[in-house]
Amino acid sequence: ITAQPALGVAVQQLLPSSSSSSSTAAEPPAAAPAAAPVPAPAAPSSSSQPQQQQAQHTAVGQLLEASGGWLGRVVLAWQLGKVSNFDYLLYLNLAAGRSFNDLAQWPVFPWVLKDYGSSELDLNDARVFRDLSKPMGAQTPSRLEVFRQRYHEMDVLSQHEDAGSHMPEPFMYGTHYSTPGYVMFWLVRAAPAHMLRLQGGRFDAPDRLSNSLAESWHSATSSTTDVKELIPEFFMPGGDFLVNGSQLALGVRQSGLPVSDVVLPPWAATPEQLLAVHRAALEAPYVSANLHHWIDLIFGHKQRGPAAVDADNVFYHLTYEGAVDITKVTSLQELKALETQINEFGQTPKQLFTHPHPPRMVQPPAPDPATVFSHISGSSSSSKPAGEAAAGGASKARLRGG
Numbered sequence: 001i002t003a004q005p006a007l008g009v010a011v012q013q014l015l016p017s018s019s020s021s022s023s024t025a026a027e028p029p030a031a032a033p034a035a036a037p038v039p040a041p042a043a044p045s046s047s048s049q050p051q052q053q054q055a056q057h058t059a060v061g062q063l064l065e066a067s068g069g070w071l072g073r074v075v076l077a078w079q080l081g082k083v084s085n086f087d088y089l090l091y092l093n094l095a096a097g098r099s100f101n102d103l104a105q106w107p108v109f110p111w112v113l114k115d116y117g118s119s120e121l122d123l124n125d126a127r128v129f130r131d132l133s134k135p136m137g138a139q140t141p142s143r144l145e146v147f148r149q150r151y152h153e154m155d156v157l158s159q160h161e162d163a164g165s166h167m168p169e170p171f172m173y174g175t176h177y178s179t180p181g182y183v184m185f186w187l188v189r190a191a192p193a194h195m196l197r198l199q200g201g202r203f204d205a206p207d208r209l210s211n212s213l214a215e216s217w218h219s220a221t222s223s224t225t226d227v228k229e230l231i232p233e234f235f236m237p238g239g240d241f242l243v244n245g246s247q248l249a250l251g252v253r254q255s256g257l258p259v260s261d262v263v264l265p266p267w268a269a270t271p272e273q274l275l276a277v278h279r280a281a282l283e284a285p286y287v288s289a290n291l292h293h294w295i296d297l298i299f300g301h302k303q304r305g306p307a308a309v310d311a312d313n314v315f316y317h318l319t320y321e322g323a324v325d326i327t328k329v330t331s332l333q334e335l336k337a338l339e340t341q342i343n344e345f346g347q348t349p350k351q352l353f354t355h356p357h358p359p360r361m362v363q364p365p366a367p368d369p370a371t372v373f374s375h376i377s378g379s380s381s382s383s384k385p386a387g388e389a390a391a392g393g394a395s396k397a398r399l400r401g402g
Contacts, residue, residue, distance in 0.1 A: 004020040018189075066095035066352060081362035085282050086235055092299050093232075096349035103180035103194065104343050109230045110294050111136065112281045114221075116214040116265040121277060122286045133293035136220050136227040137173050140314040146224055147172040151314060169317040176319055176346020177229040177298075185210050186231055188381055190241035192248055206251030212263030213274070235279045237373045239271025276369040284366035292357040300353035321349045 078088040093107035100106065115128040117123060122128065131139060138144045154170035161167050176182075184195040188209060195203060203209065210216060219226045233241055242262040244250065250259035268274035281287065294312035296302040302311040304320065317323045318341050329335045 009163070013323065032069075038111075041380070064094060071095065071352060073360065079358060079361045081364060085287060086232075086279065090232060092295065092352060093349065096299055096352055098349055102182050104347055106178060106180075106183045107232050107334040108178045108298060108349065109232050109235060109282075110291075111217065111220065111230055112284075112287050113278070115218065115267075115352070116140075116212075116217050119266040121267045122280075123277075123281055123286075126286050129281070129284075129286045129290075132287070134292040135297050135313045136177060136229060139221045143222060143224060144312060151309075171316045172312060172314045173227055174316055175225055175227055176315055176348070177227050179228075179346040180344060182228045183231060185228070186233065187241045188250075189246070189248065190245050192246065203248075203250055206253045206259045209250055209259050210262055211253070211259055213265050214263070234275065235282050237272070237275060239275050242271040242274065271337065276372050280372045281371040283364070283372075285363035288360045291340045292359045295353070295357045299349055300357050301350065301355055303348060303351050315346070315348060318342055319346045321348065321350050 025307075059068075063070040063074070066074075074083065074088070074091055077083045078085075083091075089109055090107065094176070098105045098107040110132060111130045112132070113121070113128055114130045118128075137147055151170050151172045154167075158170055159166055162365045180198060184191070184198055184206075192203070216228075220228050242264070244260045252258050262271075264271065264274050268277060297311060297313050301307050302313055308314050318338065324338060326335060326338060329338060
């Protein structure tokens, strides 16, 4: 993560110099170094080089673990525009324990657009964007009332339950925004073997497979069993997961149409254009000005407690880190049931912030979708920025074969 060009530049001068010890890695800078030019590193002496390397390794570990003051420094780098929205979200996911090595912990990215029906998009028009201050379950008022009623009824019952009863804690959403099934919903065309394993050797029903972005958005904002978010692949180059390149027999829908390539919105002629527009939208001024609200919901103070209730952001209690101490479970059957629930039905990321996340101080103009991936020559991962090469490379390496 530190090798990403933007993030690397923003924090390089915070790493210990040849004369520093590893204990200085967590020391806050005297000024906001993310806004300052990166000084040329001094050539270390042969005797100080091992100490410098050890100090840097310690600092890198603290950065990835969001400890020792590093989380605040990366937040500041993002606020000042030194780190892109994509890189910042990827960093928060990794710092919160998400991983491209685990379908149950796959990184979470937000739906940023809500217009999948127009022939053209204006990324300077706020009306084409999703409301980032609300979770997916709260995007549609009529559906939100159903979820609120469920929570209210469970809350009333919990106040009158007997001491020996086992009624779960009140929740609004019995599903989650990130599960292994949802990850494979998006990636089945790129990694069919993983879905076959999840589904007991067969693909999901054709009408339940990803078929079009417009349908998926509609489902995620209207169905009472679907509040899924997106994954990083929707903002990175390489659209193989949108194309049935292997000619998989994914079945025929009730409409009589076979499931093949994902149907793209009218404003995207190719999968590559879809991903480029998504990435440009992620970096657009509207998202830069509002992304901190979504961070509050997923990684921040609105993830849990009264703030989560006020934000209509309450999920089943077992999706939260630390909700149950499995070391105290004595029944093997109960332990297996808990592990199945936790592994297969969604896990909320580790909470990184307990106070409102600060907004971004700068909102650069939206990049041109035609050139948003221009720093990448061809499709070789070796030409990608290190962050995207690592993210894309890790996900593809883990998804190949099955």
